[in-house]
Amino acid sequence: MRTDSFAVRHIGPQEDDLDKMLNVIGAESLDQLIFETIPDDILLKEKLDLPRALSENEFLYHIQKLAARNKMFKSYIGLGYHETFTPSVIKRNVLESPGWYTAYTPYQAEIAQGRLEALLNYQTMICDLTGMPLANASLLDEGTAAAEAMTMLFELRSRDQKKNNTCKFFVSEEILPQTLSILKTRAIPLDIELVIGDHANFEFSADFFGAILQYPGKYGQVYDYKEFVAKANDNNIKVAVAADILSLVMLTPPGEFGVDVVVGTTQRFGIPMGYGGPHAAYFATREEYKRNVPGRIIGVTKDVNGNRALRMALQTREQHIKRDKATSNICTAQVLLAVMAGMYAVYHGPEGLKYISSKVHRSAITLAKALGQLDYEQTNPSYFDTLVIRTNAVAIRKTAENHEINFLYIDDNTVSIAINEATSVDDLNDIIAVFAEVAGKETIVLHTLEEATVIPENLQRTSDFLKNEVFHAYHSETALMRYLRRLERKDLSLNHSMISLGSCTMKLNAASEMLPVSMAQWANIHPFVPVDQVGGYQEVLSELEQQLNVITGFAGTSLQPNSGAQGEFAGLMVIRAYHEANGDTNRNICLIPASAHGTNPASAVMAGMKVVVTKTDEKGNIDIDDLREKAEKHHENLAALMVTYPSTHGVFESSIKEITRIIHDNGGQVYMDGANMNAQVGLTNPATIGADVCHLNLHKTFAIPHGGGGPGVGPICLAKHLVQFLPSNPVVKTGGENGITAISAAPWGSALVCLISYGYIKMLGVNGLTNATRHAILNANYIKNRLSGHFDVLYTGERGRAAHEMIVDCRPFKKNGIEVTDIAKRLMDYGFHSPTVSFPVAGTLMIEPTESENLDELDRFCDAMISIRKEIDHATAEDTNNVLKNAPHTLEMLTADQWDLPYSRKEAAYPLDYVAENKFWPSVRRVDDAYGDRNLMCTCAPIEAYIEAE
Structure with missing residues (x-):
């Protein structure tokens, strides 16, 4: 046995097992089995154009060399991302524990009570901090959570509002730029009109159904929104607030001034920035909206003996039940990260969170005072952690980068500085030194923090939070370690036995793939740093995109979608943009086989398409005659076909090329759902079968762990004629030359866990990837x-x-x-x-x-x-x-x-x-x-x- 071969370790059956297995199957060779499984006209004739496999030791050396190319500047950019401390006990016992990261979504509640309890803690934390009665068990990121809030409020319009086609949604100009871009993406297909403006001057009128505010604002100012919300309520306008989770320890919770939804990210609760993700978003709302909440809610019930038990509640809302009637296509969430954020609150408790938030706030005040002594003007009248300084931003940037510091440069005369949990007094002195150097003055040296607040009394939090016992019982490392282990023992994960879930591909998440995720040079990078500071990340992400291009046979890839369902939506929005660019704005019909996963029709509706279901025959295959009839019937308006290949029934349909040809002949594009890509890699690919775009589940085929229900990554790969429409980002340039607006908040989505798939491909190499597919079929x-x-x-x-x-x-x-x-x-x-x-x-x-x-x-x-x-x-x-x-x-x-x-x-x-x-x-x-x-x-x-x- 080759001890330096990763493929030998990853692929379960050994060479000595093949004869026995093939004998049971009734095939003389593995080649014969593949020939009898995959239609000959779609089999690849040549190997993938990928390099040889690296051994595990070679890969770890390689990834450490790349990590050294990421410059570890101190970043005070803010905009929803902040450096934080991951408690070591949580890092070691959750993030790095296969008992937590290899678990599946808790559909089988009896063997998932541990992570269900951890998620219940998370929901309780969110409800307490936001002042709302109901929270879900996490969403993908703050920007997409805000978009889910907008679409939920759109769905909740009153009868009169729907009758009058009330479709205007007010967006505060204080909203984060990446959130605004996602709101635009989600608003377009639903014909929601975004009105962006100053909340203080907003004219309330009957043609608005909702509004969203940022708390604090994007550059840190803390606004009093009580009057705005009261007027909105009087005018039947529902209000969402995107709130900084750490600030809510000190600020009045939005739930206490009458809002309908509160969203945000829990990244500040011990989750590394990871160049953009993954991070668990939160979504809290009123109890009367419980059947409209996107994603999953963990609820308490009892077992047949009457003992307390937990399970996923209200599952009938989910897209796999509602299909084209679903209001969201949420499939995965960010469970692993939600568990970590919840445990951050368990470990620190309310007093610990108060200490952390107070230190952040006092650090910002102390810095503002010192800069004032250097004659710099700080313009935020009230703030939690972020200062806005009037100065020569060009000079500050040059000096700051020489000192390995990143600020946010609003314009040539304005610099924003967002203080975080990891900011020490020494760090404050380094910041002051930059401004002193530009001013040509002697620096000021701090030794202690100011004991003060600039939060107005009427905006200060007075209500208690985290009163439940779980947030008071585990403040020592020993206690939390044992609590985490106790919960882990209640969960069946891949470290115990096989999880043979069809369509979900619960494969090995190799330790060598996972190790880089914990390295500081990958984990502690802000997503909006200048790209010349992240040479390692840029090489990994660029090469991963090229690897996926080769594997799919396509010309371009976007890693931005941070779940498979988001990839579906992104792919359909690219198809929509393609048709519009050709003047075919009428093309809105999406054909979907009856056997498709429920996210398919839900995603199509979200993309503004009308779903037409095609029949399957008695063998489970797509009914070609019915497909042809419906494609021809709708040929003037046909936008796309969504097809899963091999089929959801586990069959390589031999008519797939005829199917894609029918769609193209009638003016449509073919979207291939990549959920079953584990049966294609190296043997066939989406381009060969005639698809135009596909998404890939990196948390399935490409070894990112499921994490108990997330993180997921769902990049899209597409043909040359669609590349120009790849999704963009408003802060860091990415995407196609005519790219659609953002799909998720960060430029490259959940970049940190893309390292796992990069490692998977690098260590398997061209032969290992193909053999993995062959053995999956075996x-x-x-x-x-x-x-x-x-x-x-x-x-x-x-x-x-x-x-x-x-x-x-x-x-x-x-x-x-x-x-x-x-x-x-x-x-x-x-x-x-x-x-x-x-x-x-x-x-x-x-x-x-x-x-x-x-x-x-x-x-x-x-x-x-x-x-x-x-x-x-x-x-x-x-x-x-x-x-x-x-x-x-x-x-x-x-x-x-x-x-x-x-x-x-x-x-x-x-x-x-x-x-x-x-x-x-x-x-x-x-x-x-x-x-x-x-x-x-x-x-x-x-x-x-x-x-x-x-």
């Missing part, structure tokens, strides 16, 4: 054939092969009284997370093993499924007291004095011998979703509160 077909005779696979290719995933039909077991949910819960007793439940076909399991799982793990999973099949055979519709209906079984059940179930404790807990070697115990029994939705509570509270509510 593993899927091995499971398919091992389960043959026990479970029916719904759809296969023309030669009977699956792609990288398959759909197992569980509907026949209804005659035994067994539902697919029972199988999902019983798998927990065997130590496995369930495959994808009831998508895309109700009553089924969609299984995707990925290439990372070795033969032993595949066999354990198959043994578990076959054992469950035998249990199903012994079940009857009349008997609901069986091992499947009672699953999962907890340690509390198994150790109770009384056991009156009609099967043994061993059968319940240790159904196969291997389980005893590595037993995972679900921490609660089956949760009661209906109870939780009837009694929605989404913040920390004792169980008695929920019992009283009922």
Whole structure:
């Protein structure tokens, strides 16, 4: 075995396993299997034009050399990004712990109670700091959260407002520039008219439905918005506020002056800037809007024994249910980062947060006083952390950069300085020295901070926050370390067993890919620094874009979209811009197969398109005749087809080239959903099948970890004729020459975690990437054939092969009284997370093993499924007291004095011998979703509160 080969470590099956696996599959070679799986007319004839693989040690040396090219200036730029301290106990035990970063979205609540509790802490923190009664479990970044607020308020318009087509939305000129750009992007397809102006002079009128304010303003001034909000409420105008989370420790919470939505980023709560992300955005609102909130809400319920349990609440809002009726296409969030931000509040508690915010505020005051003594004018009358200085900005910039300091240069005569948690007295002295040098004066040396405030008394916070016990119990490192470990033990992650979720590609997140994320030279970079300071980042991001171009066969890539669903929206907005540039403004029809993921129709509607659903045939494939009929019917208005390839059913449809040709012949563009790209890399690609644009899930195919539900990255890759429309950024130039406005806040989206995909590609190299795909197909077909005779696979290719995933039909077991949910819960007793439940076909399991799982793990999973099949055979519709209906079984059940179930404790807990070697115990029994939705509570509270509510 080559010990310096990353591919050997990443790909699960070893050379010695191939004969056994191929024998079970019924293929003579891996080449034969691939030939029988992928249509010959789309197979690549040549290798990808990518370099050889680096070993893990070579890659780590390479990435450290690149890191040295990032200049570690002190940045006081602000604009929503600030240096912060990540507590080491959180960095080591969350960010760097595979128990946290390899977990999946908590759809299976019984084995996700740890991260659900962490997210409940986060929601409680947000509610307390904003003064709002309800918060979700995070969104993607502040800019997109603001856009979600605008679209939610648009959806909430009164009957009269809708009747009168009220579509104006006031945007304060104090809004962050990147947020304004995203608002423009999201407003265009919905025909929302943005009116940008001074909130103090805003004329309230009946043709406005909403407004958004920045608190404090983009350059730091703290405004009193109470009168504005009161007038808005009187005029039936709903108000959103984008608020700095740390400032809310000292400022009156927006919820206390009557706003409808508060959004922002929690980056300041211990999350590295990471050249733009990932960072967890927050979204807080009124309780009456709970069914309109984008994303997910964590709620409290009980299990079948009446014990307190947590789960994702109100899931019927989500796009996979509502499809083209959805008001948002949110799929992933920023769970890992939300967990970290919530734990930052747990670790510091209310008094710790007060100390941090007060130090930041006092540092700004102290700096302002010193600069005043040097005869500089500071123009913000009230502020939390940001000063605006009238001066020769050109001279200041030159001197500051010589001292390795970055400020924000508003214009030639104005400099903004945003103080942060990491700013020390020595740092303040360095700043003062720059201004003294430009002024030609002797510098002032500080030793202590001023004990003062410039926040007006009527804007100072008086209400308590973070009163719940969790924010007072874990202030020592020992205590927090044990709390984090206790929560981690409640969650089943990839560090325990395979998570075979179809469409979600839960593969190895290799340690060597993850290590750079923790390096300061990558983590502590502000996204708006001059690009000549980030040579390392620019090389990585540029090369990653080129790597993805080669892999997809396309000409251009944007890394900006920070989730797969955002990538869908971005791709469709590029198609929209292309049609408009050609004068085809009428092209607004988007064809979407009935089998598509729910984000597809939701994204199409968000992009201003009308969804027309096309049929699938009895084999699950796109009905060509129906597609052709609808494409021709709408040929004058056809904008696009959204197609997933291989299909959501796990099949390489042989008619794909005919499908794309039909769309092109009728004037449309082809958007390929890249959710299943793990079955394409190195073997075929979107350009070869005839697509024009695709998104890629870097958190699936390219090894960024799912993090319990995020971070995700969803770059778009596109053909040459679309490159000019790549999304831009208003602060740092990026995108195409006619680029659409921003999709997310940072120029390159969640740049920090792009290092992971860069490493994945560099270490696998051209041969490893292709072999990873081949083994993903191998593993899927091995499971398919091992389960043959026990479970029916719904759809296969023309030669009977699956792609990288398959759909197992569980509907026949209804005659035994067994539902697919029972199988999902019983798998927990065997130590496995369930495959994808009831998508895309109700009553089924969609299984995707990925290439990372070795033969032993595949066999354990198959043994578990076959054992469950035998249990199903012994079940009857009349008997609901069986091992499947009672699953999962907890340690509390198994150790109770009384056991009156009609099967043994061993059968319940240790159904196969291997389980005893590595037993995972679900921490609660089956949760009661209906109870939780009837009694929605989404913040920390004792169980008695929920019992009283009922």
